[in-house]
Amino acid sequence: MNPTSETPVIVAVGASAGGLEALSQLVATIDASLPYAFVILQHLSPNYRSMMVEILSRETQLDVKEAAQGDKVLAGIAYIVPAYANASIKNGHLQLTTTSPDVVPKPSINQFFMSLAGEERERAVGILLSGTGSDGVSGLRAIQIAGGITIAQLPETAKYDGMPQAAINEGVADYILPPDKIIQKINHLLSFPEPEELLESQLIRDLLVKLKQHMKQDFSGYKTSTLLRRVHRRMVATENKDLKSYVDWTDNHPEEFELLSRDILISVTSFFRDVTAFDALAIIIRDLCDSRAPGAEFRVWVAGCATGEEAYSIAIMFAEALGDKLGQYRVQIFATDIDEEAINIARRGIYPAQSVRGIDEARLQRFFQCTGKEYEVNKLLRDMIMFARHNLVSDPPFLKLDIVSCRNVMIYFDTHLQAKVLRTFHFGLTRDGFLFLGKSENISQAEAHFSPLKRRERLFTKVGESRPAEHHEPAIGAKGTFQRRDRKTELFLNTLADHFHVTAALCDTHGIIQHTVGHVDRFLSFPVGSTRLVISDVVVEPLQGEMLALLHRCQKSKKRVFGRKRRIGDELLRICIEPASDGVIPMSIVIFEPVSQPSDELHPGAIHVDPDETLESELVATRENMQTLVEELATANEEMQALNEEAQAANEELQATNEELEAANEELQASNQELVSVNEELNIKSFELTSLNAEYSHLYDALEFPILVFDQEGLLSRYNAVAGRRFDLRPSLISQAVAKLRLPEALRDIESLIDSVIAESDRASRILEMDQTTYHLMVAPGFDHNGAIVTIVITLVDVSEVVETKARLKESEAKLEVLMEKTTVLFATKNANGDYAYANKRFLESFGLEGEAYQGKSDFSLLQEAIAKEMWESDLKALRQGGIIENEILLQNEARRRHIRCNHQCVKDETGKPIAFIVEGKDVTLNKEAEEKLRIAARVFNQTGEAIIVTDPSGIIQTVNSAFTEVTGFSFSEAVGKGANILKSGRHSNEFYANMWQQLAENGSWQGEIWNRRKNGEIFPEWQTINRVEGEDGKTEFFVSIFLISAASRTRRGKRSI
Known part of the structure; x- marks a missing residue:
């Protein structure tokens, strides 16, 4: 093949279940620059939107698109046939036809493969990937017959091997490969020469001679184009690059002749084709x-x-x-x-x-x-x-x-x-x-x-007649006589025959006499009992040979023929055969006409019959008769060969019948073996039932609670070991009524319970106290396959621990409810649909739901729409993201605004399925108000004109305001974390500072003028007030210092700035 971008090789790919994985592996190996176009037929459901285009686009360099009606198939594109349509190809364009919803599977792989085989012939490539069923097998066969390439996925690599295995079993897969090796194989196969390039007549003849010697089949009469395509397929399959190497290769691989013969003999058909x-x-x-x-x-x-x-x-x-x-x-x-x-x-x-x-x-x-x-x-x-x-x-x-x-x-x-x-x-x-x-x-x-x-x-x-292939019976009546003719017609014909002194016979194409007129007894001899009145057999012996020859000439020429003059007894006559027809069936009329011999006196030029001339004439006639006999013998020989072939065919039919009888015998043997197997299975089943019964007995006895089994009449049929010990039961009590059993007083009403279960066909149970122990009594019916009660099973299970546990659980739930009701935390739970299951009092009060029947309702049914939307969106975030999702909700009523901070969590089971939502909330209104006050204080702190500095008890600066930075030149980051001594000017003595700290300790405050140093080293005076701030425990938490620049200092700063 020599594909180009304008005439690409069209590769059809069929897949079903598990096909997406195989397709992803296949398309990942495709080089988009190769002149290939792909049409992908993946069985899909039309009820859902397919993501095939998006998924495969991520895996390949090809341009992947959904096929549309009339699309021209171009290289470098993969066309995905949609699920609602079947596809075919015509003149290089895709044709889509909508399918019935009842038609499955779809799109049809077979339909497109067959269409591609008819359109592209030996250029077609078909690939069958993972899937169940057998769609695509017939299509691969069509591609194979057309001379194309067929490939099936290696079953071991397929998620579902049904489709590729069916193709392999039918022998329609040329190659069997894993998906990631298929494109590599196609590249290799398409590199072989075109079939037309193999036209080396002598090599082809040599190959056909070898094929005839090995397979006893002569293909010399086959069309050259057909032979070239088939030989090319085998060359590709055996990886021989040229015809000579292939012919030589067959010498060492005689099994190839059978494969080539099978390829040439296209054994394909279908029911009611056309x-x-x-x-x-x-x-x-x-x-x-x-x-x-x-x-x-x-x-x-x-x-x-x-x-x-x-x-x-x-x-x-x-x-x-x-x-x-x-x-x-x-x-x-x-x-x-x-x-x-x-x-x-x-x-x-x-x-x-x-x-x-x-x-x-x-x-x-x-x-x-x-x-x-x-x-x-x-x-x-x-x-x-x-x-x-x-x-x-x-x-x-x-x-x-x-x-x-x-x-x-x-x-x-x-x-x-x-x-x-x-x-x-x-x-x-x-x-x-x-x-x-x-x-x-x-x-x-x-x-x-x-x-x-x-x-x-x-x-x-x-049309026309061949050599006699069957013998027709004469027209014989029920009593063996010739059929009666119309009497007037018979009289007329006989009168004419007598008048002209002729005898005639009407014969069919096989010479069988249908009717006669005249004196037939002079020339024809009818044997007694004969049912085959062939004229050449009943004519007098001297005329038999000539009769055969004349009949043969007449049938061949379709014209009137004459025989030679002959003397029969005293008469001189000749035979004339005239072709005739009734409009449908060709016939022949044989006429024995007399030849007059005029006298010499009346007819001077009359012809005298000389004896030598007569002998010569008879000799010529004999030669003609011999030639006719030779031809008839050849015909008879051919008929014998045909009959021999029929006999052989009949023999084969008998052999086939014998094979069928053998097969029937084998089926009977197989049936017998099946019966033996069934008997063995029944024995095994019987043993299993016995074992199962023993296991049930062991199981009953292994249980730690009493079990009593009664039949439908209320009679005891079985009990386990625990029941025997507990109620002093013995085997002699089997088939006894409840009244005969020595059961405890607490079980005296068991008989009425049994009657109730039988009447209602439903189980009954109750809790009872016996010997300071709590039991759960269960009376359950057992049904047969018709739904009738056949057994009553009574169990008595000690549930003391369960009852105690339930009591403790109830007590815990009550305590938890009290805790939930007393806590200041808002708490609520919802089911997976977002409907409230529980909410504590604090939650209900905060959201204004006191007295509401909230259970089973959603946020949208209970809260304002905006608040409900916030709550539901937070639940959804918790579902998607996991963890705790925090949000803050503003509730406003006539009295005041309230801020609620909520945490939302989604609870999931072990499979990851959401089962509940938890909402925890806290009223942060006071916090919000305090934060607001702090924001106001901070604004005042930063915007006041006095410089303020706050230190801890050891003198480390904690914060400063903007006025401090303006006065001292130290920024916030330069001051915080440093000691207050960064402002120390060195002009004051230690006694000055000691006196200042003493007053702070005694009075909690100090004020006075002090000289400090700016960041630039300038010394300036200021009026400073220091206050001590104590905590609840009376200890100093921090010092706040406020200072004003003295008037003299401000005057000096002003002059410098001028």
Whole structure:
């Protein structure tokens, strides 16, 4: 192949279950620059939007798109056929047809594969990936027949191996590969030369000679183009780059001849292929059946039957045409093919479901038996057909045939071989027999032998006569006499014969006498008891040879012929044979006409019959007769060969019958083995039941609580060991009523409970106290398969711990409820749908839901829409993101605004499924108000004109305001974390500072003028006030210092700035 971007290689890929994984692996290996176009048919549901385009786009360099009606198939693009449509291809464009919702699977892989095979022929490439079923198998077969490449996924790599395994089993996969190796293989295969480049006539002839020697099959008459395509396929398969290397390769691999022969012999067909043509044939078959009386025989030859579908189709039409009268006729269909493997498939008569898809349901029900995923032809059709291996070219034909069907076989033959085969069919057909050909075939090589009946449907009738192939009986009446003619006609004919002194006989084309006039006893001798009145047999002996020769000449020339003058007794006569016809059947009239011998006196120029001349004339006649006998002998020899072939076919039929009997015997043996197996299984089941009964007994005894089993009458049938010890039961009490059992006082009403359960067909239970222990009493009915009560099972389980646990749990729940009601935390739970299950009092009060029937309602039913939306969105975030989702809700009523800070959590089970939402809240209104006050204080702190500094008790600066930075030049980050001594000017003594700290300790404050140093080193005076701030424990928490720049200092700063 030489693909280009304009004429790309179209690769069709079919997949079903598990196909997405295989497709992803396949497309990941494709180089978008290669001249390939891909059409992907993945079985999908049309009820859901497919993500195939998006998924595959992430895996490949190709442009992936959904196929649309009329798309031109271009290289570098992968077309995804949508699930609602089936696809085909025409002139390089995709054709989509909407499918019925009931049709599955879809899109159809088979339909597109077959369309691609018809469009692209040997350029087609079909790939079948993971999936169940067998869709695509028939399509791969069509591509293989067309000469294309077929590939199936290696089953071990497929998630579901049904489809690729079906292709492998049917032998329609040329290569079996994992998905990531397929494109590499296609690249390699397409590098081989085109079939046209193999046209080396001598090498092809050499190959055909070898093929004939090994397989005994002569393909020399096949079309060269067909041979080239098939040889090219085998060259690619065996990886031989040129024809010479392939021919040499076969010398060392003789098994290749069988594979090549199988490739050339295209064994493919289908039931009722080309419905219109088969409908026309059905009409002919009905007319044929209506024209024959019970006891008649119908003979049909299906030449090139392949795997038998066509032969069975014709058998179905005969069965339908004859109906209930089928048993009164003999229908014999000879189905032949040169491919032994195809014949074996036909004999089995078992076909996959897709092969019978074109057959309507009524025919399937009548003529087939469904066996799982396959259909088997029933015995009614099998009895009509005899399958045999037969070489259409070299073997003799079947004879006395009413119909010959040879469809799509001769298209592979050259014109010489076609003419030879058509002559063979002509010889085998009876007069007015029918020939049924394929829609691509014609009779141009034998137009003289056949006449079109329905040209469009390729139905033809036989024209003319072949050599005698069957013997017709004379027209004999019920009592063995000639049929009576009209008396006046008989009188008229006899009078004419007497007047002209002639004797005549009417014969059919085989020489059988139909009627006579004149004195026949002079020339014809009728043996007693003969039923075959052939004129050449009953004519007088001197005329027998000449009669044969003249009949032969007349039939051949279709003209009047004359014999030589002969003397019979005292008469001189000659034979004249005149061709005649009744408009339908050709006939012959044999006339024995006298020849007058005039006297010399009356006729001076009269001819005298000389004895020598007579002998010479008889010698010539004898030679002609001998020649006729030779030709007749050759014809008889051919008939004998044909009869011999029929005998061989009959022998094969007997062998096939013997095989069927052997198969039936094997089936009987298999049935016997099945019965033995069933018996063994029953024994095993019996043993299992015994074991199961023992296990149940052990199980009953192993249980730690009493079990009593009563029958439907209320009689004890079983008890376990614990019940025996607890209630002092013995085996002698089996089948006793409850009243006879010594049960404790607490169980005295057990009999009424049993009656209640039987009456209501439902279990009953109650809690009871016995011996300072709490028990759960359960009375349960047991039903059979009809729903009738057969047993009553009573169990008495100690539930003291359960009851105590429930009590403790109830107490814990009560405490928890008190805790939830007393806590200041808002708490609520919702189910997975967002409906409230529980909310504490604080939650209800805060959201204004006191007295509301909140349980089972959602936020949108209870709260304002905006608040409900916030709550629900937070729940959804918790569901998606996990963890705790925090949000703050503002609630406002007439009294005041309230701020609620909520935490939302989603609770999930072990599988990750959400089961509940938890909402915890806290009223942060006071916090909000305090924060607001702090914001105000901070604003005042930063915007006041006085410089403020805050230190901890050790003098480390905690914060400063902007006025501090303006006065000292130290920024916030430069001051915080440093000691207050960064402002120390050095002008004050230690005693000054000691006195200042003493006053702070005694009075909690100090004020006075002090000199400090700016960041730039300048010393300035300020009036400073320091206050100590104490905590609740009376200890100093921090110092706050506020200072004002003195007037003198401000004056000096002002002058400097001027």
